[in-house]
Amino acid sequence: MTDNSHVVLVIDDEAQIRKFLRISLTAQGYRVIEAADGRSGLAEAALTRPDLVVLDLGLPDMDGQEVLRELRGWSTVPVLVLSVRSGEGEKVLALDGGANDYVTKPFGIQEFLARVRVLLRQSGQGDSGAAAVESGPLRVDFAFRQVTLDGREVALTRKEYAVLATLAQYHGRVVTQQQLLKDIWGPTHVEDSHYLRVVVGHLRQKLGDDPANPRFIVTEAGIGYRLRAEREA
Template identity: 80%
Template structure:
């Protein structure tokens, strides 16, 4: 990741834009700003940012609509930064194509860490590696197997499918609905207990403490992500 990455901040609150400009600039990033949805869309097209930080409560149009419009022509990483803390808003944003979601008020160190993760993912490009490693955990897509500390872990078909999906979106939240739709089928998007059971079994087999996870992180009410080491 280059420290010269350009970050577009779309937020109508001047104090938030100033705070982010100072914090991101101190990290070596170039910052461009927009105070409305239309201005943000224009900057996203003309400024060619490496990452977009998007507020949902904009004065001229809803941030969810801005996100959908961006996704019509760009795969630039989008980090939603919003006061809306409801589960439905988070799920909708992720389903609309957001890469991550941070709720205001927020800690700047966590925010910057999430920015770094998204930029690393973007720098890796769209090509999927044959394997994904998170510390001692390795997911081998070619041979459909999982290794922990070099030893193969016996997983059921559903357990492997969930872990492989999280690995293919390393560091990013995958919604419960997406996992259920992709792995169990469209008729099971409300059967969240299926997913909880499988994730519980995965954690047992990976010796992953849900209270202090090394690998699988729960985003409460939204979904799961595989920690990017």
């Protein structure tokens, strides 16, 4: 039996698959949460902070690849894709998009459980981060994908939010340019640092942040960026 503190979120629109996985995972001591579509799956991921997400790609409201992209905007939780799509291109897209593993349906339950154990072991019981992060008057709420400054919502583009959410996820620590480019634009754009400079520039404008004397986003020259920790002067 495994440590039953592990929570597995299953996002799949097939009720029979969810039941099968629930029975199999529960028998191994895991606690299982279910979602039948992408939006409810993202909401559950934000609210329950699972240790592992099992994600189907063929969802009724949005494609699983899109769910993965949104999830990776604010969470590092391990993701195991479970899909009937067996093409190499689909697998590469999912893995490049941040999936940790990919299992094709139909699948053997023992292999599936072994992959679950490996991902949980690698992640150290998972770490999906805090529900929200604050840096002075700036608040990044991952659950609602909302950014507020002095209590007022700041309208951000998808890329602007993704950059800020990633910095918030590593609050107080430097995130390299290469990591930001790979995670947000994809592995083929790790040298396109101008993309990142433009987005950070727009973020600073919207947050009223002076790059010469930043309140929020600090540039570590030649390395990357970090979101100021609350304790910094």
